[in-house]
Amino acid sequence: MKFTTTTAFLASAMAYFIASNEVSAAPLSPLDVWDPTITSPVTGTVWVIGTEVNVTWSTDNIPPDGVSNGGHVYLAKEEVEVVSLSPTFDLVAANGSFTVTVPAVVPDDDYQIVLFGDSGNIGPSFTIVAPSS
Ligand SMILES: *[C@@H]1O[C@H](CO)[C@@H](O)[C@H](O)[C@H]1NC(C)=O
Numbered sequence: 001m002k003f004t005t006t007t008a009f010l011a012s013a014m015a016y017f018i019a020s021n022e023v024s025a026a027p028l029s030p031l032d033v034w035d036p037t038i039t040s041p042v043t044g045t046v047w048v049i050g051t052e053v054n055v056t057w058s059t060d061n062i063p064p065d066g067v068s069n070g071g072h073v074y075l076a077k078e079e080v081e082v083v084s085l086s087p088t089f090d091l092v093a094a095n096g097s098f099t100v101t102v103p104a105v106v107p108d109d110d111y112q113i114v115l116f117g118d119s120g121n122i123g124p125s126f127t128i129v130a131p132s133s
């Protein structure tokens with residue numbers, strides 16, 4: 001019985017990985033998944049390479065028992081993670097905001113932020129531009 005449950009969980013976790021293109025998610029716990037909504041960057045946001053910007057998210061629905069995994073911010077392009085933008089940090093203590101430096105990627109309008117808590121969450125596409133000279 002225990003084996004069956006574990007196998008089913010692994011199968012669903014695997015399906016989740018494949019469905020969401022998450023290449024580096026921590027194992028998911030079915031008990032305390034918190035999926036914070038990213039509030040910045042959003043559609044229309046423009047980041048300039050080399051500047052400091054804030055990734056922000058809603059803290060409205062933090063689970064009362066806390067969050068088991070650290071937070072981590074990745075930059076994704078076409079929903080595939082391309083660059084880690086942060087160390088692993090305390091997602092609850094960060095209180096909805098983490099400052100990152102915009103990396104020197106190829107300027108384009110189809111970048112997303114992936115925020116990992118207990119689960120990965122991907123924000124809408126936004127734009128990264130080169131600094132104007
Ligand atoms: C990012 O957040 C910090 C702390 O709240 C604030 O001081 C800073 O001005 C923000 N930076 C931007 C680019 O909004």
Ligand SMILES: *[C@@H]1O[C@H](CO)[C@@H](O)[C@H](O)[C@H]1NC(C)=O
Nearest residue numbers: 056059092093094095096097
């Ligand atoms: C978290 O952020 C909110 C809104 O920015 C602020 O009102 C609150 O004091 C902050 N809480 C802590 C513990 O820093």
